[in-house]
Amino acid sequence: MAATAAASPARASWRSAIPATSASAAGSCFRVGARRFAGLQTTSTCPHQATRLPAAHVKSGEAEGRPSTESAAAGTPDEESLRRELETAIQEEDYARAAALRDELRVLQQDGRSAVLAANTRFYTAFKNGDLVAMHQAWAKGDHVYVVHPSAGRISGYEMVMQSWEMVCDADYEFPLQIDLQDVEVHVRGDVGYVTCLELVRTKGSSSWGKQVATNVFEKVDGKWFMCIHHASHFDE
Template sequence: MAAAAASPARASWRPAIPATSASRAGSCFPVGAKRFAGVQTRSTCLRRVTRLTAAQVKSGEAEGRPSKEIAAGSTPNEETLWRELETAIQEEDYTRAATLRDELRVLKEDGRSAVLAANTRFYTAFKNGDLVAMHQAWVKGDHVYVVHPAAGRISGYEMVMQSWEMVCDADHEFPLQIDLQDVEVHVRGDVGYVTCLELVRTNGSSSWGKQVATNVFEKVDGKWFMCIHHASHFDE
């Protein structure tokens, strides 16, 4: 898109927050005098994620929806399917192995679509400044965290929501314009993540704020929720 080719700009759609010494020069939070004061960070550990399967998604295709609804508790266990596949191959039961491969492929595609839909729900809430939808997009727990551009990590559901309240309460007009580029979807079991380039601007602005983002999701009771959002200012 033509607007995206403009020189990198400060993102005027986020409130100012304290920057670390390494990121002060690239801060993209110039709006007003708001700060994430009192929103303390603490260390958390993301569960180990292995054997991730990636799917490339073209720009503008980031509003995916699950190909079908999967009832909670009815989703086949991926680890079990992998073990059964390995056993079938060892036993040279290739008919069974082919069936299991098909089941795994369908399971992965459903997972990608569902994670992409959860990613869309998050960005729709962000774009509209919709705090109710933003609360619903995140899983509740102490392990969740957010890293806004030029800021440290904010941990815990309540603190994360406070940070989004400050973003949504900033002095600018919603809805924002958000375009996602270079979108990739990765899923492994009950954990998935999306990487993308965020292009964001307010109505009437001629410049775009650019952030590289990683959004991590986990599946709870058959539904995907965000547990990590990490956005960093991007200079081309």
């Protein structure tokens, strides 16, 4: 879903007006650009301040991951079982077996990192284009997921998280937006992985970039990686 009006400010800004609330309090709202949206509940407090909208144009090379080659098929060893086998081989001084297991573990970890980076790219591509269908598909389903938008409190639960993205995608910005991801790091352990990065953001027609530090957490469900946490905080040098 793309907004039709170009962003008028010289700097993309995302202002939130969210009072100190508990998880059960209502009446909070977002202001995205010049628009306000009411009805979202938050689970933490946050001061009212201006921040710049995290958008999403993932540059090639630095943050793009190739689709995972890992398989969820029965019989495919997972990381923990390989680690246990490796420890056993070392204890038994079966060094040839240990070397083979170490190589297999390294390949599995590389595949996992590539798959998490690919999921991270899918999220930012949906964000960049204001594509709500793709955004819905990028997230895990459940009450355990949450998002923290810049200068906003935590929003919990799949439905509420999606509602917040609908507000962002309906804002008065001209999509696609731009972002350059820097300092990208990915870590994977078993069925959980996370990406940390610096988001440099610019809306169309703007000459300046906004900055957010982002942490994106993913979980593997039925062999596929889905986002379960997105936390973006405004960054001032």
